Amino acid sequence: MxxxxxxxxxxxxxxxxxxxxxxxxxxxxxxxxxxxxxxxxxxxxxxxxxxxxxxxxxxxxxxxxxxxxxxxxxxxxxxxxxxxxxxxxxxxxxxxxxxxIAVLPQSLELPSGFRVGELVTMGRLPHSRSLFGATREDEEAVERALRDAAADDLASRYAEELSGGERQRVLVAMALAQExxxxxxxxxxxxxxxxxxxxxxxxxxxxxxxxxxxxxxxxxxxxxxxxxxxxxxxxxxxxxxxxxxPDEVLTQQLVHRVFGVAVEALRDSAGHRRLVPVIRPMA
Amino acid sequence: MRAAAAVTPRTLVGGPSLTKASLVLGGGLLLLLVAGTVALALGSVGVGLGDTAAILGHRLLGVPAQVTWSAPAEQIIMEVRLPRVLTAMLVGGGLSVAGATFQAVLRNPLADPYIIGTASGASLGAIAALMLPVLLPGLAVGAASSWLGVGAVQVLAFGGGLGAVLLVSAIARAARGGAVTLLLTGYAVSSVLAAGVALLMYLSGNHLGAIFAWLMGSLDGAGWRNLGLAIPLVIVSLLLLLARWRRLNVLLLGEAQASHLGVDPHRERLLLTGLASLATSAVVAISGTIGFVGLVVPHLLRLAMGPDHRLLLPASLLFGAALLALADLGARLAGGIPVGIITALIGAPFFIGLLVRSRRVVVGNS
Known part of the structure; x- marks a missing residue:
């Protein structure tokens, strides 16, 4: 412990x-x-x-x-x-x-009726040491997690009111609350x-x-x-x-072999390599 | 239960605010006190509120008082009504907390304390006890026979309820399934036990009335002896449940996320259902299967104050206790009809009204 x-x-x-x-x-x-x-x-x-x-x-x-x-x-x-x-x-x-270790799962249904602050506080469970309250460390960790995930403006919103992007920020904050x-x-x-x-x-x-x-x-x-x-x-x-x-891993040959899709490597305006799948436009 | 009121003041961090917690728990406590006093004073023989308070103060707290009341009044309050009101509170509070637990653990809004077999197991046990003279005529034992000072009905009801849940848990554990497996196993085992109940009723002859009364749930048999045996079991399991509020909340996130937060969902689910079933079996043993309270009280509170178990569990305890004390008062005043009829008759329309008016989801996911 x-x-x-x-x-x-x-x-x-x-x-x-x-x-x-x-x-x-x-x-x-x-x-x-x-x-x-x-x-x-x-x-x-x-x-x-x-x-x-x-x-x-x-x-x-x-x-x-x-x-x-x-x-x-x-x-x-x-x-x-x-x-x-x-x-x-x-x-x-x-x-x-x-x-x-914290995990952001592929899909997570958030229970309704909880405020974002309460949900993020759930991420503190592994650290919790007080029976009924939150310690000062818990509160600081939750506030830091909300700020870090850019979700501090959502703290008092209900889970069911969130848009997709807001939800994802809340999930990140929950994971970060685990420190x-x-x-x-x-x-x-x-x-x-x-x-x-x-x-x-x-x-x-x-x-x-x-x-x-x-x-x-x-x-x-x-x-x-x-x-x-x-x-x-x-x-x-x-x-x-x-x-x-990325430049070594995402080669045209390897991507073609693994994904079975032909790709072209282009240079963007900043000179970085970009992969683009070769899709023939419809005639 | 008072400890929840001592949470740190609200900051950005979630959790019930201090004012909300003290409002809910203070209101619940007040309602419980009022309900208790009224339920003690009213009945077929009226005892004035002043006399009721004086008798309680005198006998329980040793407050010196001029005896202004009659001996029968004291007898009625101390030996009949007080154990009955306390039984109603224990049953109502215990069923409500157990119901809140089952709804969260199984993530099912229809869950009540009886859902995984407690009711059918306890019923089979109680009915078997009621029919002992028929089943084992040679032994000349009957429902009135007592083991260790407790009636055979109570012992077999408690054992039957807990036994059914242990069986269901063992099967669900062997299947390594999730909440749905537990639910379905509970349903299947309940069906078998209910068949046993139906068979015994078919064979019961002139015992049918007693069986029926038990199945409807009633507090007529309440007394200090039964209460004394149920109280420790219920209090211990409720305290252990209250202490696990964080884990109950996290189980609402689903099994995968619970385990990422360090909680073994299988182990936790079995532990929580075990504790809730212990409380349920103990109260069912002394009251029969009183319906509706354990299903609806947690829902009402969730609609009113949100799903956080830190507040939901102690609030369920207080409001469930107060509501059943009042319902039992209604049942007594209505000439002694089974209290389960009152809870359904008054509670259900109230619940429907709240469902319609509230936009909140009852239980489940956004």
């Missing part, structure tokens, strides 16, 4: 480049009827350090969400090693992990319009930089991934086939 003062002076410097999660040869399969199993991950090697922002890309069914759930500690790997912070994944209790050192995002830009996609990714980049949070974000939009993340890992049929700078 120890609560680590993440924000204590010196803690931030100490976590620079400290390994947050390290997977070696991770394999996982889901049970199917009649004793068969469906292999989803076949030997994944991946390491993430504090302050790093990694975009995880791949086709549908390539194992992205499963990998995220393994990293979150809610699924156990069949084989391979997974180190979370300074311990193997199996050495943590669920509550201990919840104090260090995680590892933030796992499963398609955070789903259902968002372009402006909200950009502003959400801006927020996430700022958090990983300023608060030294390690972030793994599953993204579908390759262009967005390439712009938002300094590092991209490409998952194909349960294996990481490329991991590195």
């Amino acid at each position: 120890t609560v680590e003062p993440l924000e204590a002076a010196g803690a931030i410097e100490a976590t620079v480049a400290a390994p947050v999660a390290g997977a070696t040869g991770l394999t996982f399969s889901y049970p199917l009827p009649a004793g068969r199993r469906r292999e989803v991950l076949r030997g994944v090697d991946l390491a993430i350090a504090a302050g790093e922002l990694l975009a995880l890309i791949g086709t549908n069914g390539s194992g992205k969400t499963t990998l995220l759930r393994l990293l979150a500690g809610t699924l156990r790997a069949d084989a391979g090693g997974l180190q979370l912070f300074d311990r193997p994944a199996s050495g943590w209790s669920r509550m201990e992990l919840a104090r260090r 995680p050192r590892l933030l796992l995002l499963d398609e955070p830009t789903l259902h968002l319009d372009l402006a909200h996609q950009v502003s959400l990714l801006d927020t996430i980049r700022r958090l990983s930089r300023e608060r030294r949070i390690a972030v793994v974000a599953v993204l579908h939009d390759l262009t967005l991934a390439a712009v938002a993340a300094p590092r991209v890992a490409l998952l194909d049929a349960g294996r990481i086939v490329a991991d590195g700078h």
Whole structure:
């Protein structure tokens, strides 16, 4: 039940480049009827350090969400090693992990009748030490999370009144209230319009930089991934086939091979490489 | 329950504000006191409010007082009405908190304290006890026989209610399913037990009246002895439920998110349903299956003050207790009809009115 003062002076410097999660040869399969199993991950090697922002890309069914759930500690790997912070994944209790890892799920139904402030306060459960009230630390963490997610203006609104973009900001604030050192995002830009996609990714980049949070974000939009993340890992049929700078990973050949779509690489006005799918206009 | 009023003042951070919490809980406490006093004073024999207060003060708190009341009046207040009013409060409060818990844990607005088998299990137990002379004529035991000073009806009703829930939980656990599995298992087991109840009723002969009265729910049998056995069970399980308000709130976010927040949803659901069923079985054992209170009181409060369990659970306790005390008073004044009839007859139209007027969602997701 120890609560680590993440924000204590010196803690931030100490976590620079400290390994947050390290997977070696991770394999996982889901049970199917009649004793068969469906292999989803076949030997994944991946390491993430504090302050790093990694975009995880791949086709549908390539194992992205499963990998995220393994990293979150809610699924156990069949084989391979997974180190979370300074311990193997199996050495943590669920509550201990919840104090260090937050997950933004692909979809989350928010219960109606709660105000945003109350919902974000739910993110404090793993840290809660007072039976009925909120401690001053809880309140400060919630206020910081609301500010960081640009949701402080929503605090007194009801969940059912929120637009899609506002909802997503609230979900980010809930995750940040956990004061995680590892933030796992499963398609955070789903259902968002372009402006909200950009502003959400801006927020996430700022958090990983300023608060030294390690972030793994599953993204579908390759262009967005390439712009938002300094590092991209490409998952194909349960294996990481490329991991590195977006320009190295998102090559025409690799994207064509994995996604089965021809792409062209263009240069934008700032000189950055952009991938564009080749779609023939209708005659 | 008073502790919830001591929450830190509202800031940006969510949670019921201090004024809202003290308004709701203070109002509930006041209503409970008024309901209790009125229910004690009124009845087939009227005892003045002043005398009622004086008797209570004299006998419970040892306040020295000139005895201005008759001995029968004191007898009626202390031996008949006080245990009955306290039983009504315990039953109403216990059922309401259990109902609020089941609605959250199962994420189902139709959930009441009986939903996963308590009622049918307790009914089978109680009816089996009522029919002991028929079932085991050689033993010459009857409903009046007592074990450890408690009636066979109470013991078997309590055991039946808890046993049914344990069976349902064990099956749901083996199936590793979610809330829906628990609901369906509860329904299936309840059906089997209800078939047993129907069979016993078919065979009951001249016991049918007693069986029917038990099934309708009534506080006619209330007394200090039954109350003394139910109180500790109900208080302990309610306190443990109140302390888990954060986890109840988080379960509303769904299983995946609960586990991301450190709560094992399977374990938590079984623990919460176990605690709520313990309280339910204890009150059902002394009152029969009184309907409606456990379903509607949490809904009324959710509509009025929101779904946060930090406030919802203690408020359910206070308002549920007050409402059943008043309903039982109505039942007594109406010539002793079963209190379950009163709760449904008056509560349901009131509830419908609130549903129509309120724009808030009852339970569920935005």
